[in-house]
Amino acid sequence: MSIRDAMRLVREMGSAWLAWRALYEVELRSGLLCKRFWPRPIDRLLARSLGVAPPDLNNYLFEKWEKAGSHFFLDRDLSHYREAVFNPDRVLEIANAALEGRFFFFSRWWADLGNPPDWLLNPVDGIRYPGDIHWSLIPDLSPELGDIKYVWEASRFPHIYYLVRAYALTGDERYAEGFWNHVESWVKANPPELGPNWRCGQEIAIRSFAWIFGLYAFKGCRATTPERVALLLKYLWYNAWHIERNHWYALRCVRNNHSLSEAAGMFTIGTLFPFFKESARWRQKGFNHLVREAMWQIYPDGSYSMHSMNYSRFVVQLFNWSLRIAQLNDIKFPDVVMDRLQKLLHFLWSMQDKRTGRVPNYGSNDGSLIFPFSSSNYLDYRPSLNALSVILHGERLYNQGPWDEEATWFCGLKIQKIEDNIKFTSIPLASSSTVKAEELDTYFPIGGYYILRGRASFAMIRCGRHRHRPSQADMLHLDFWYNGYNVLIDPGTYSYNPRGGWVNYFVGTSSHNTVTVDGRNQMKKGSRFLWSDWVQGKVLEFGPKGSILVFVGEHSGYRPVIHRRFVAQREDAFLIIDDLFGDEEEHEYILHWLVGDLELTPNASGALITLGEDRLLLRVGCTQEAAGTWVKGDENLRRGWQSLYYGEMLPAWSFQMSARTEGPVRFFTFLQPVSGHQVPRSSFPDEVEEIMKAWGLGQLGPIGGAFPGDHRAFSGLE
Numbered sequence: 001m002s003i004r005d006a007m008r009l010v011r012e013m014g015s016a017w018l019a020w021r022a023l024y025e026v027e028l029r030s031g032l033l034c035k036r037f038w039p040r041p042i043d044r045l046l047a048r049s050l051g052v053a054p055p056d057l058n059n060y061l062f063e064k065w066e067k068a069g070s071h072f073f074l075d076r077d078l079s080h081y082r083e084a085v086f087n088p089d090r091v092l093e094i095a096n097a098a099l100e101g102r103f104f105f106f107s108r109w110w111a112d113l114g115n116p117p118d119w120l121l122n123p124v125d126g127i128r129y130p131g132d133i134h135w136s137l138i139p140d141l142s143p144e145l146g147d148i149k150y151v152w153e154a155s156r157f158p159h160i161y162y163l164v165r166a167y168a169l170t171g172d173e174r175y176a177e178g179f180w181n182h183v184e185s186w187v188k189a190n191p192p193e194l195g196p197n198w199r200c201g202q203e204i205a206i207r208s209f210a211w212i213f214g215l216y217a218f219k220g221c222r223a224t225t226p227e228r229v230a231l232l233l234k235y236l237w238y239n240a241w242h243i244e245r246n247h248w249y250a251l252r253c254v255r256n257n258h259s260l261s262e263a264a265g266m267f268t269i270g271t272l273f274p275f276f277k278e279s280a281r282w283r284q285k286g287f288n289h290l291v292r293e294a295m296w297q298i299y300p301d302g303s304y305s306m307h308s309m310n311y312s313r314f315v316v317q318l319f320n321w322s323l324r325i326a327q328l329n330d331i332k333f334p335d336v337v338m339d340r341l342q343k344l345l346h347f348l349w350s351m352q353d354k355r356t357g358r359v360p361n362y363g364s365n366d367g368s369l370i371f372p373f374s375s376s377n378y379l380d381y382r383p384s385l386n387a388l389s390v391i392l393h394g395e396r397l398y399n400q401g402p403w404d405e406e407a408t409w410f411c412g413l414k415i416q417k418i419e420d421n422i423k424f425t426s427i428p429l430a431s432s433s434t435v436k437a438e439e440l441d442t443y444f445p446i447g448g449y450y451i452l453r454g455r456a457s458f459a460m461i462r463c464g465r466h467r468h469r470p471s472q473a474d475m476l477h478l479d480f481w482y483n484g485y486n487v488l489i490d491p492g493t494y495s496y497n498p499r500g501g502w503v504n505y506f507v508g509t510s511s512h513n514t515v516t517v518d519g520r521n522q523m524k525k526g527s528r529f530l531w532s533d534w535v536q537g538k539v540l541e542f543g544p545k546g547s548i549l550v551f552v553g554e555h556s557g558y559r560p561v562i563h564r565r566f567v568a569q570r571e572d573a574f575l576i577i578d579d580l581f582g583d584e585e586e587h588e589y590i591l592h593w594l595v596g597d598l599e600l601t602p603n604a605s606g607a608l609i610t611l612g613e614d615r616l617l618l619r620v621g622c623t624q625e626a627a628g629t630w631v632k633g634d635e636n637l638r639r640g641w642q643s644l645y646y647g648e649m650l651p652a653w654s655f656q657m658s659a660r661t662e663g664p665v666r667f668f669t670f671l672q673p674v675s676g677h678q679v680p681r682s683s684f685p686d687e688v689e690e691i692m693k694a695w696g697l698g699q700l701g702p703i704g705g706a707f708p709g710d711h712r713a714f715s716g717l718e
Helices: 003-013 015-030 032-036 042-050 052-068 078-084 088-099 149-155 159-172 175-189 201-217 224-254 257-272 279-297 310-326 334-353 382-393 404-411 413-417 505-506 684-694
Strands: 103-104 111-113 440-446 449-453 455-460 478-482 485-488 513-519 538-546 548-558 563-568 572-582 586-595 599-603 606-611 613-624 627-632 651-661 665-674
Touching: 003 015, 015 032, 015 224, 032 201, 042 224, 052 201, 052 224, 078 159, 078 404, 078 505, 088 103, 088 159, 088 175, 103 159, 103 224, 103 404, 111 149, 149 201, 159 175, 159 613, 175 334, 224 257, 224 279, 257 279, 279 310, 279 334, 310 382, 310 404, 334 382, 334 440, 334 449, 382 404, 404 606, 413 505, 440 538, 455 563, 478 505, 478 548, 485 606, 513 572, 513 627, 563 586, 586 613, 586 665, 599 651, 606 651, 613 651, 651 665, 665 684
Parallel strands: none
Antiparallel strands: 103 111, 440 449, 449 455, 455 478, 478 485, 485 586, 513 586, 538 548, 548 563, 563 572, 572 665, 586 651, 599 606, 606 613, 613 665, 627 651
């Protein structure tokens, strides 16, 4: 790393972060982490903590647990949930497969780990991680071992929620026995502090949630013996002990949802198991960090600091869990936190396609769905958002549907009695105002998200300042939806440690719906999760102009070249104009649109896109001589790929219009619904002035000048 890059890193990440990160590296490389987390018998450690003789520990733990005065949110009789389980055949299929060692990874694809499961197997590459060396010696991003998340996924125990749902449907004790068999085999394969499954505190917390859910769900089953309960309690105690000792790393160095999930782990274990000597401290420490991190990570406008829709939902689910445990145990979160969670709910609801419950596949998407309490598709956000609405307000967010199941598991059977017509068209805010579904322009200026809605369409535009570490270089990216179809898409994530050099494709500028200059990213790529020289966006105008909605924003990530994007929307038609200016030298400018795997008829200036009974016409042009090309799923060019689910990469349509020129250049894009089989015309740029006049926007100014009505004073900016 050069001195200049180091100075940028300090400026952007902060000197405190750099100091803490350096301290961690010292501990890691010197072996201090090994010494601090040296493998020791859990029984001996816990017995010493409790002041109990080791031979009496099992009976002591079981009796204390039975008499504990804490409360969990499950009904003792799971048959009461039977009617709430949606798509029971699918639930039973996943649960039965798990009993045989076949797991449903990332809510999408199957992995066979054998029976009993091989908890150290990377099933994608067929490589087994070492289980006999200290976790600090196992790298997160090993080219030899592959993606460590392929090992972590099964050890999160997401299948436990399916086993419980299957038991609620059938009352079959096989599911309880399967739960305990998997816990016992996992414990045998993962000695304390050895192997990959002890490497991440967040993974330990998520695993603890699943174990706790299974413990309470199968409490009255024959398979739930005192010895098994004691075993699980020992490991839950050790999980919290481990998390607490290394939580500073998540708080100081990672600074994202890891710190929230670890805090939730301590809070949960400390609250539900008060008989541990450390429980009061864990409960208070976890609660304090949940409060502090929520206020720091969730921006005041409701957007999330990680700039990821999936991680925003992750935070929603974490608080669904934590709030319910708090409510049942007379613990109250501050009103400012509840208000911030309401703002997060509003943010995600505003991003939704109301027909499918989906949101743009924007930002890092690692496949996390930590509480799979619903048979809705992984991409459907309604189950989690609906549950948060019920927890916050006691009211549904949507009409009655399969997304109610998650709220039922969290809140009990009362969800089935709530009126159906309460929240589909509005969300209550802390100020008692409402946000109507008909509201067409919505913005979140702190996070940098701007939404334009038509009758059957909407577009999301990303433009703002990076306040925290960015994950992808995509300023002025535009996502477009029409009648439930995601037409202009974000490529997704695929894998954090992919083979074949794919990591830079998914996070880089060229795969997003924006413009690249000379093939560069908008920021300088550092190590796997770091960017330097952060690109900063600026919004110049946003809002209505008569019957038209307008957005104007720019960034200078290609200094001295400026990229300015103008978006105008009328009903379901969208006009996008991209100006590149500020330097007279020759550059290669490439406008890129990534289109979903849809039926389309392409040509050099656009395409006719078929969406069921609907047709969309995409037309693209340029003020300079330019060439347009279409590619779908080309591995050699690294073009035309998307990932909606972690670990799965699928073809998509990629359109590029390229112009090599000196001086300024302007690209035009027009999307509109059409009838019949109208095809793009090469003379499209000549029509833009007519469209602008017809829409009441006047004439286009010179490249780099103000757009018609551009006031350069958007009131939503800070």
